[in-house]
Amino acid sequence: MNPSTLKRFAIGLLAWVIAFIIFFPIFWMVLTGFKTEVEAVSDPSLIFTPTLDSYAEVQQRADYFKFAWNSVIVSFGSTLLALIIAIPSAYSMAFLPTKRTKGTLLWMLSTKMLPPVGVLVPIYLLFRDTGLLDTCTGLVIVYTLMNLPIVVWMLYTFFKDLPKDILEAGRMDGASTLQEVLYLLMPLTLPGIASTGLLSVILSWNEAFWSLNLTTSQAAPLTAYIASFSSPEGLFWAKLSAASTMAIAPILVFGWLTQKQMVRGLTFGAVK
Amino acid sequence: MKLSYALPLAGMMAVSSFAAHAETVTVATVNNNDMVIMQRLSDAFEKSHPDINLEWVVLEENVLRQRLTTDIATHGGQFDVMTIGTYEAPIWAERGWLTPLTDLPADYKPDDLLKPVIDGLSYEDKPYALPFYAESSMMYYRKDLFDKAGIEMTEQPTWDEVHDWAAKLNDPDHDVAGICLRGKPGWGENMAFVTTLVNTYGGRWFDMDWKPEIDSKAWHEAINFYVDLLKNYGPAGASSNGFNENLALFSRGNCAMWVDATSAAGKLYNPKESKVADKLGFAPAPVAATPKGSHWLWSWALAIPSSSDAKDAAREFITWATSQDYIKMVGEKEGWTSVPPGTRESTYANEKYQEAAPFADFVLDAIREADPTDATLKPVPYTGVQIVGIPEFQAIGTQVGQMIAAALTGEMSVDQALSSAQRATQRTMERAGYIK
Secondary structure (H helix, E strand, C coil), rough: CCCHHHHHEEEEEHHHHHHHHHHHHHHHHHHCEEEEEEEECCCCCCCCCCCCHHHHHHHCCHHHHHHHHHEEEEHHHHHHHHHHHHHHHHHHHHHCCCHHHHHHHHHHHHHHHCCHHHHHHHHHHHHHHHHCCCCCCHHHHHHHHHHHHHHHHHHHHHCCCCCCHHHHHHHCCCHHHHHHHHHHHHHHCCHHHHHHHHHHHHHHHCCCHHHHHCCCCCCHHHHHHHCCCCCCCCCHHHHHHHHHHHHHHHHHHHHCCCCCHHHHHCCCCCCC | CCCHHHHHHHHHHHHHHHHHHHEEEEEEEEEHHHHHHHHHHHHHHHHCCEEEEEEEECCHHHHHHHHHHHHHCCCCCCCCCCEEEEEHHHHHCCCCCCCECCCCCCCCCHHHEEEHHHHHHHHHCCCCCCEEEEEEEEEEEEHHHHHHCCCCCCCCEHHHHHHHHHHHHCCCCHCECCEEEEEEEECCCCHHHHHHHHHHHCCEEEECCCCCCCHHHHHHHHHHHHHHHHHHHHHCHHHCCCHHHHHHHHHCCCCEEEEEECCCCHHHHCCCCCHHHHHHHEEECCCCCCCCCCCCCCEEEEEECCCCCCCHHHHHHHHHCCCCHHHHHHHHHHCHHHHCCCCCCHHCCHHHHHHHCCCHHHHHHHHHHHHCCCCCCCCCCCCCCCCCCCCCCHHHHHHHHHHHHHHHHEEEEEHHHHHHHHHHHHHHHHHCCCCC
C-alpha cells in the first residue's frame, strides 16, 4: 500500500468512526424503542426479543398524527414566512448596503443572545390578549421571529457571493427589481435558499421551549408529544425512545431526501 | 352555491354545532403511572357526562410545573384542571389563583379523605385541591440478605442501626450496595430525603425569625452521617441517583436497603417490574434524635384555577377522579395494587386492597403520623415536612441540594457545603424580604 492510499484509508476510517459516534445515540434510541421497559434500564445489550409494545402504548396514550401534523404546519409555515421576509431584506443588504448594514446585521444576531425564558411572560401575556395561545398561527409567528436572524444572515452570505455584474446585466436589459430577484437572484442562489430553508425547518421542528409553553392541546407539536413520555416516577425509557423515534422519523427522512441540496448549499461559494 | 358543496357544508355546520355544545375541560397532569391510568379510564367519565369533553396535556413534572406556573400567574386560562402538589396548593390559594372546593356533595364523602392529606391541600381551612394520591416515606429492605447476615429488623429502626447494617450488608463484589438513598440534586429529589434526615436529627431550615439554620450542629451531624453512609456503603455514582434510579437499582437487587417514597411499594411488589418482589421487607423510616418529621408527606392533587372558564365541568371531573367509585373502578379493572394510594380511609378498610397490598397499614400509619404543622424538634415559622411552604423554597432547596451533592462527590467538604448553603440561603431570604 503506498502512502497516499494509506492516508486515504486512514481518513476514510476516521470519517466512519466519527459518523458512527454521531449516529450512535440515534441508533441506541431506535433500539431501545423495541425493548421492554425492564430491558431498557437493564445492562445495555444488543441481543433481545424485539417488541412493539412501547409503540402500541405510546399510540394509545396520544394521537401521534395530530402532533405530527401540527409540527409540519408550524415548521414549514414559519420557514416560508421567514423566507418571504428574509429574501428581500438580504437582497437589499447584499447589493445595496449602507454604512449601517453591518451594524443592523449584528444587531439582528444579538437578539439570539437573550435566553428565551427572559421574554416568556411578556410574550405569554401578548398571546393571551390576542388569543394566540395554543394556535398554530401563534407558533408560526414566534418561530419566524426566532429564525429570521439566522435566515437573513445565511441568505446574505449566499447573495454576497453572487457577482453584481449579473444583476446589472439584467437591469440593462430592462428587468425591474422584482424580476431581478425572481428570475436572476433566486434561481442562481437556489441551493443556498434551499439549505437555509431546510435549516429553518429543522430548527423549528426541534424547538422545545416555545412549543411547550405556548401550546396546550390544539396546537401542540411533536416536542410536546415527546415531553409527555418522560417521568420522574416509574420506568419510561422504552416508551420515550419509541415516541422520540416516531418524532424524528419524518424529519430524518426529509433530511435524507434533501441531503444533496443541503450539502451543495452549505458548501456553496466555499470554493472560488 | 352548488348543492354538492352545500350539503357537506351543512353537515359540517351541524357537526360543529354539536361539538360546540359539549364543554371542553383541559386537564394538565404529570405522566406518573397513576395518572396514565386515570387518562385511560376517563372514557367512562366522558360516557357518563356526554356534555363534557376532556382534553389532556401530559407533561414531565418539572416541565409541567413551569408551564402551569406561567399560565396561572398570568391568568392565561389555558387549563381547567391542574395537577399540583402539597407544595403549590397553599401558596397558590393564598394568591387567589385557585377555586376553593367547599360544599362538596355528600356522596363524595369528604370526611373519608385522610386528614393530614387534605389539610396539606387547604388554606385557611378551605380545601383548594382534592388528593389523587398521597405518599409518605418508609424503608424497604431485602429479607433474604438480612436473614443471611443474621440481622433482625427492629420495629422502629434508628439511623445508627441502619449504619451498622449497611456496613455488614455492603457487598460490592456481588453488586449489592449496603444502602441506596437519593443523591440527585433538586428540591424534590435529594432535599426531600435530606430534610427528613435533618428533621429527625433535630434540625430545621429556619428559626422563628426566618434566619437559616443550615450551618448548625444538627445539619452537620445529619449531612456528615449521610455523606459517610453513602460514600462507604452506597452504590457507585450515588450523587446522580434520584427516585427512579434507586427504584431500578433496588428492583434489580442491587440494594440491601432503601429509604424512599411509599408509592414505590406497589412497583416493588409487582413481579413483572421487580426481581425482589418475594424478598421484600419494609419498615418505618429510621429515626435519630426525634421521631418528628422523619418521614415526609406529599400528594398529587387536582385543582381548578380561578382563570378556568369551565369551573363546574372541571369540578365534576375532579370529584369523579378522586371519588371512592373511581378507586373501586381502578381496583376492578387494573388490579388492587394499582389503586391510587393514600387518599381515603375506605381504601385501607377494603379487604381486597389489604390482601393485594400487604404494605397498606404501614403506608396508612406513615401518612397519618406525618404532620406538616409539627415536623421539627424546635418551633418553625413554616409548614411542611420535607418542604418549606414559601415560594422561595424551590430555588433555595435546589441550590442547597447542589451543594450537598457536591459534598457527596467530594468536590467540597461537608463544612464548606453547609457554610456556603447557609450564606446563599441567607442572601435569598434577605432579598425576598423575610429578614429585615
